[in-house]
Amino acid sequence: MVSGRRRQGKTYLVEALARESGGCYFGATQATESESLRLFADAVGRAANAPVPPRFLGWDEAIRYLFAVGDSLPGPVVIENELDAMTDEQA
Numbered sequence: 001m002v003s004g005r006r007r008q009g010k011t012y013l014v015e016a017l018a019r020e021s022g023g024c025y026f027g028a029t030q031a032t033e034s035e036s037l038r039l040f041a042d043a044v045g046r047a048a049n050a051p052v053p054p055r056f057l058g059w060d061e062a063i064r065y066l067f068a069v070g071d072s073l074p075g076p077v078v079i080e081n082e083l084d085a086m087t088d089e090q091a
Contacts, residue, residue, distance in 0.1 A: 014078045023047060023075025037062060040079075047073050 002010050011027065018025035024047035026040050037056045044062075045053030048069045056062040066077060 011080060014080065018076055018078045021075030023073060024077045026077075026079050028079070028081040033059075044069070044077070047075075047077070 002014060004010055015025045015027070017023070024043050026043045028036065029039070031039065037059070038053075040062055041053045041056055044050075044066060054065055056065065070077065
């Protein structure tokens, strides 16, 4: 867990850590849940050298997958989530 005041370089620090150690960085954006899951799957798939990115139906499934492949990743997995960054699917 990294926390602190805005604009102090936290994102730069954790993104560089993940990149330099061969890990995975995922920064949450203003997106629907399905779009966020797709972007997360792309990031995890690249880090795991998967020939095809995984597909997730929900965050529970995504986190279970992450724990299943976590030992095969050479570095840390960083999930940066600013409050209110992800929105619910519109009906």
